[in-house]
Amino acid sequence: MTTYAVPSTGGPLTLPPAALARAAELIAPALDAAVARLDPTLRGPVQHHLDGGGKRVRAALVLVSAAATGTPEEVGVPGAVAVELVHNYSLLHDDIIDGDHERRHRTTVWVEYGVGPAIVAGDALAGLALQVLLEEPTSERVRAAARLADANQAMIAGQASDMAFERRSTVTVAECLAMEEGKTGALVACATALGALLAGAPAATVGALEAYGAHLGIAFQAVDDLLGIWGEPALTGKPVGSDLLAGKKTLPVAMAMAAGGGGAEELQALLAGEMAEADVARATRLVEQCGARDEVVALADRHLAQALDALASVELAEGPRAELVAIARYVTARDR
Amino acid sequence: MTTYAVPSTGGPLTLPPAALARAAELIAPALDAAVARLDPTLRGPVQHHLDGGGKRVRAALVLVSAAATGTPEEVGVPGAVAVELVHNYSLLHDDIIDGDHERRHRTTVWVEYGVGPAIVAGDALAGLALQVLLEEPTSERVRAAARLADANQAMIAGQASDMAFERRSTVTVAECLAMEEGKTGALVACATALGALLAGAPAATVGALEAYGAHLGIAFQAVDDLLGIWGEPALTGKPVGSDLLAGKKTLPVAMAMAAGGGGAEELQALLAGEMAEADVARATRLVEQCGARDEVVALADRHLAQALDALASVELAEGPRAELVAIARYVTARDR
Numbered sequence: 001m002t003t004y005a006v007p008s009t010g011g012p013l014t015l016p017p018a019a020l021a022r023a024a025e026l027i028a029p030a031l032d033a034a035v036a037r038l039d040p041t042l043r044g045p046v047q048h049h050l051d052g053g054g055k056r057v058r059a060a061l062v063l064v065s066a067a068a069t070g071t072p073e074e075v076g077v078p079g080a081v082a083v084e085l086v087h088n089y090s091l092l093h094d095d096i097i098d099g100d101h102e103r104r105h106r107t108t109v110w111v112e113y114g115v116g117p118a119i120v121a122g123d124a125l126a127g128l129a130l131q132v133l134l135e136e137p138t139s140e141r142v143r144a145a146a147r148l149a150d151a152n153q154a155m156i157a158g159q160a161s162d163m164a165f166e167r168r169s170t171v172t173v174a175e176c177l178a179m180e181e182g183k184t185g186a187l188v189a190c191a192t193a194l195g196a197l198l199a200g201a202p203a204a205t206v207g208a209l210e211a212y213g214a215h216l217g218i219a220f221q222a223v224d225d226l227l228g229i230w231g232e233p234a235l236t237g238k239p240v241g242s243d244l245l246a247g248k249k250t251l252p253v254a255m256a257m258a259a260g261g262g263g264a265e266e267l268q269a270l271l272a273g274e275m276a277e278a279d280v281a282r283a284t285r286l287v288e289q290c291g292a293r294d295e296v297v298a299l300a301d302r303h304l305a306q307a308l309d310a311l312a313s314v315e316l317a318e319g320p321r322a323e324l325v326a327i328a329r330y331v332t333a334r335d336r
Numbered sequence: 337m338t339t340y341a342v343p344s345t346g347g348p349l350t351l352p353p354a355a356l357a358r359a360a361e362l363i364a365p366a367l368d369a370a371v372a373r374l375d376p377t378l379r380g381p382v383q384h385h386l387d388g389g390g391k392r393v394r395a396a397l398v399l400v401s402a403a404a405t406g407t408p409e410e411v412g413v414p415g416a417v418a419v420e421l422v423h424n425y426s427l428l429h430d431d432i433i434d435g436d437h438e439r440r441h442r443t444t445v446w447v448e449y450g451v452g453p454a455i456v457a458g459d460a461l462a463g464l465a466l467q468v469l470l471e472e473p474t475s476e477r478v479r480a481a482a483r484l485a486d487a488n489q490a491m492i493a494g495q496a497s498d499m500a501f502e503r504r505s506t507v508t509v510a511e512c513l514a515m516e517e518g519k520t521g522a523l524v525a526c527a528t529a530l531g532a533l534l535a536g537a538p539a540a541t542v543g544a545l546e547a548y549g550a551h552l553g554i555a556f557q558a559v560d561d562l563l564g565i566w567g568e569p570a571l572t573g574k575p576v577g578s579d580l581l582a583g584k585k586t587l588p589v590a591m592a593m594a595a596g597g598g599g600a601e602e603l604q605a606l607l608a609g610e611m612a613e614a615d616v617a618r619a620t621r622l623v624e625q626c627g628a629r630d631e632v633v634a635l636a637d638r639h640l641a642q643a644l645d646a647l648a649s650v651e652l653a654e655g656p657r658a659e660l661v662a663i664a665r666y667v668t669a670r671d672r
Contacts, residue, residue, distance in 0.1 A: 038489070039492075039493030039518075041493060042492070042493060096451070096452075097451070097456070115451070116432075116433035117496065119432060119458075120496050122459075124493075126462060127462070127485055128489065134485055142473045142478050145470060145481070146467070149463055149466045149470055152463045153373075156378070156459050157374070159456050160375060160378045160460075163452050164377050
């Protein structure tokens with residue numbers, strides 16, 4: 001169990017909202033059909049990756065956002081499939097980049113099939129996302145495709161910054177936030193925008209849902225950063241302090257460095273070297289003592305609240321709006 | 337100098353057609369503008385790769401195809417930029433996959449910046465190609481984007497097959513041709529189709545130019561396969577018999593294996609092991625003795641002729657048509 005306070009805007013929700021399972025079911029036929037379009041040579045690595053599942057949070061955000069504007073969820077399916085494809089290609093490539101051996105309790109594609117097939121499988125999923133949207137080039141789908149292409153580029157920029165940070169001894173809070181807005185936030189904001197775009201919703205509605213997604217993406221990543229240091233290994237599937245062990249410059253670290261003083265210097269020195277268990281414990285304490293952990297908790301709460309405010313700023317269908325609130329609470333819960 | 341006959345349909349043309357230099361100049365501002373849209377973190381690796389240049393054959397094919405349908409070449413610029421971006425992302429990723437250290441007499445991006453930044457730089461160029469086409473979503477550009485997304489997928493399938501072949505002891509001629517049609521032919525055919533699509537040409541014209549590109553792509557790759565075994569190191573920048581050394585199952589090898597008998601068996605055994613210089617010479621002789629080399633020369637000639645026939649099958653502007661012929665002769669010349 002986690003020992004710190006849950007967000008003031010929501011309690012811990014260990015049960016995933018119904019929208020996630022519904023999204024998984026709703027997109028399955030279209031996702032299967034898309035993958036079936038791939039050359040047989042590619043299907044092994046791609047299927048190995050996709051069989052790992054995933055929570056389908058982004059797909060659910062597309063579908064429920066579409067429904068929130070008053071259309072049937074089904075209208076969002078091509079967007080939901082495309083967003084999941086982009087998310088999964090980025091995971092496939094990230095696993096190579098980070099040298100990760102496991103994802104979703106399975107071997108990663110590059111370990112199972114080799115780096116070359118994993119690069120190409122990722123390329124195939126990235127390309128497929130655009131094919132899915134452009135195969136019926138209505139003006140809504142074309143707009144969605146352009147929006148997804150932009151989000152993909154922002155995500156790539158975030159990933160590039162993340163890699164660049166590894167070679168630096170320190171990063172500012174602003175740099176770290178910009179990186180996370182790209183790496184995680186861009187695709188989440190795109191998901192909610194896509195639902196509204198595919199539904200042909202007015203610009204104000206698209207904007208409000210996109211703002212909800214953008215704030216949610218930041219809150220989600222901030223919580224992920226907290227779990228990367230203080231998460232229960234039994235829940236996260238990663239060792240205690242895994243992000244510190246990997247020397248990652250996540251938000252809590254950037255905030256601790258911004259606090260300055262001897263603690264920041266000591267933390268910087270620890271992160272620059274090989275860390276033993278005691279070093280990880282010491283680094284964790286340093287981030288706590290300067291108040292950085294509490295600051296990140298507050299930041300996550302603030303962005304969650306802003307996400308919910310954005311939802312309240314326009315007229316939306318009541319059921320889907322409640323589901324968007326539930327999804328937001330779920331993905332920012334500290335015990336997920 | 338090469339010792340075998342030049343194609344019956346054209347003599348050796350060591351001088352590149354003027355269309356290539358013109359294309360390089362015409363797309364430079366738009367290509368620079370596209371790259372400037374990338375996050376600064378990405379620009380180093382991307383620029384390192386692009387500074388290597390390249391012949392801009394695919395860009396020229398887009399522009400001259402557009403002109404052949406009666407519009408100014410400029411109409412093809414977004415397509416030419418997009419096709420070059422896709423071509424270059426594939427080279428960036430291929431260099432990682434093949435472990436190549438040099439391209440265009442420069443270190444490859446993964447050697448210079450690392451595998452992670454090279455993967456991400458490739459992803460960025462791939463995404464940028466679609467952004468360039470979709471930033472002004474006219475119906476012509478949307479059609480071009482969908483066409484490019486399909487060609488990209490075919491190219492990826494070809495690359496996946498190429499990798500799969502490396503783990504097999506033998507491939508059929510049909511399998512090898514299908515792989516090369518994907519890996520090389522798809523993007524060349526897409527380039528010529530894109531010029532016509534962006535010009536809003538009638539379907540018959542698009543089809544004829546696409547057929548020209550498809551045949552040209554196969555002829556070009558067949559000649560590339562010949563150069564990979566018999567090319568002059570001084571011209572190709574690669575050692576004698578480089579493709580045999582790498583154990584690649586290219587068209588001459590597939591044809592030699594199809595010839596069967598003791599020669600095919602001996603070749604298969606040689607390719608499966610580590611080859612010394614004498615082994616490469618022996619393998620080369622085996623491919624020659626069974627007539628496979630001559631068959632590939634004949635195949636290249638046949639597809640070049642079919643490419644030129646396709647050009648002759650519809651009404652095209654005379655100047656650009658002559659340039660398409662010149663480009664076809666140039667890229668299939670054995671001494672290029």
